[in-house]
Amino acid sequence: MQITIKETQNPAIIKFEFQDFITKNQNYEFKNIDETKNSPLAQKLFYLPFVKTVYISGNFIAIERFSIVEWSDVKDEVAQQISDFIADGGKIIIEEQSFVKKIPITVYSETTPNPFTLKFVVSRMVTKKAIECKNIDETAASPLAKELFKFPFVKEIFIDENYITITRYEVATWDEITLELRTFIKQFIENGGTVVDESLIAENPNQEKQQIANFDNLDTTSQQIINILEEYVKPAVAADGGNILFDSYDEKTKNVKVILQGSCNGCPSSTFTLKNGIENMLKNMLHDNEIVVEALNA
Numbered sequence: 001m002q003i004t005i006k007e008t009q010n011p012a013i014i015k016f017e018f019q020d021f022i023t024k025n026q027n028y029e030f031k032n033i034d035e036t037k038n039s040p041l042a043q044k045l046f047y048l049p050f051v052k053t054v055y056i057s058g059n060f061i062a063i064e065r066f067s068i069v070e071w072s073d074v075k076d077e078v079a080q081q082i083s084d085f086i087a088d089g090g091k092i093i094i095e096e097q098s099f100v101k102k103i104p105i106t107v108y109s110e111t112t113p114n115p116f117t118l119k120f121v122v123s124r125m126v127t128k129k130a131i132e133c134k135n136i137d138e139t140a141a142s143p144l145a146k147e148l149f150k151f152p153f154v155k156e157i158f159i160d161e162n163y164i165t166i167t168r169y170e171v172a173t174w175d176e177i178t179l180e181l182r183t184f185i186k187q188f189i190e191n192g193g194t195v196v197d198e199s200l201i202a203e204n205p206n207q208e209k210q211q212i213a214n215f216d217n218l219d220t221t222s223q224q225i226i227n228i229l230e231e232y233v234k235p236a237v238a239a240d241g242g243n244i245l246f247d248s249y250d251e252k253t254k255n256v257k258v259i260l261q262g263s264c265n266g267c268p269s270s271t272f273t274l275k276n277g278i279e280n281m282l283k284n285m286l287h288d289n290e291i292v293v294e295a296l297n298a
Contacts, residue, residue: 002018002019003016003017003018003079003082003083004016004017004018005017005075005076005079006060007071008062009171010064011071012052012064012065012067013055013062013063013064013065014062014063014065014071014075015060015061015062016060016061016062016063016078016079016082017059017060018059018060019059020059020183021058021059021183021184021187022056022058022059022060022061022092022093023056023057023058023092023093026057026093027055027056027057027058027147027150028042028054028055028056028057028093029053029054029055030042030046030053030054030055030056031052031053032046033046033047036054038093038094039054039056039091039092039093039094040090040091040092040094041056041061041082041085041086041090041091041092041093042054042056044081044085044090045063045078045081045082048074048078048081049066049068050065050066050068050069050074051063051064051065051066052064052065052066056092056093057150058151058180058184059180059183061082061092063078103189103190104190105122105123105124105186105189105190106122106123106186107120107121107122107123107182107185107186107189108120108121108182109121109178109181109182110241112165112240112241112242112262113240114167116155116167116168116170117165117166117167117168117241117262118165118166118168118174118178118181118241119163119164119165119240119241120163120164120165120166120181120182120185121162121163122162122163122164122185122189123162124162125161125162126159126161126162126163126164126189126195126196127159127160127161127195127196127198128161128198129196129198129201130158130159130160130161130243130261131145131158131159131160131196131201132156132157132158132159132243132261132262133145133149133156133157133158133159134156135149135156136149136150139157140200141196141197141198141199141200141201142157142159142194142195142196142197143193143194143195143197144159144164144185144188144189144193144194144195144196145157145159147184147188147193148164148166148181148184148185151177151180151181151184152169152171153168153169153171153172153177154166154167154168154169155167155168155169158241158242158243158261158262159195159196160238160243160262161238163238163241164185164195165241165242165262166181219249219251221249221251221286222246222248222249224285224286225246225249225256225282225286226246228281228282228285228286229244229246229258229278232281233274233277233278233281237262237274241262242260242261242262243260243261243262244258244259244260244261244274244278245258245259245261246258246259247259247296253292254288254290254291254292255292255293255294256278256279256282256291256292256293256294257293257294257296258274258278258293258294258295258296259296260274260295260296274295278293278295279291279292279293
């Protein structure tokens, strides 16, 4: 059993990482030995006098220590104890049995114009309604997004059709976390986890504008702009893990506002490219050189 020892931003906490996932879509935190009924390994670790808290999630075990020792003095010994415990048949976590039939899928990653955003493509449709989550408080409609936000490096999530776009913080690189995220997403979906509950998605006013009922109430130019965005722009943006929504059109100033989501959100280069590309397209197709496009971040 190969275990990699990794330091964290908190000097009191250290991670012991495995090559494979050790839990199924669940995170565990044990603050004392009385809470370790479902984790024989955590129970064993609490016999070490310096162990304060044990976290088990994804492909790692993280331990927070009391200040009576330094990790440099004991981390190798702890890693060996964990390895020996597992080699002897010890259980890390005793999880409830799931009777959900496992449906094999494939998940692969694609780069996007935004260096801090990666697109994870799933081999089947996961939602018919796009959803963007800026933080864990916005994940009521997406159990998958809620679990992904428990990874400390996940900043924002956008889900649409058959892909999940993840924006990371600068504390990690894609080389360090891509495999972990891809494996987590794959196992979550295969084990029956809900990616998006479409019935719980709050209606976005800008998405409503593009529905037939509201679309008919818009002026002719706004309708033309929406049709152009839907037919010519959205497919290209989706290929890069993003989305674009019509916000408004001002007949007096000829100002068109669009909202960018996913990989396009917060990416200076893609914002500039999209603004100019869309602006030129609208000028040509609507025969109006006074049109100005303002690209907004959601």
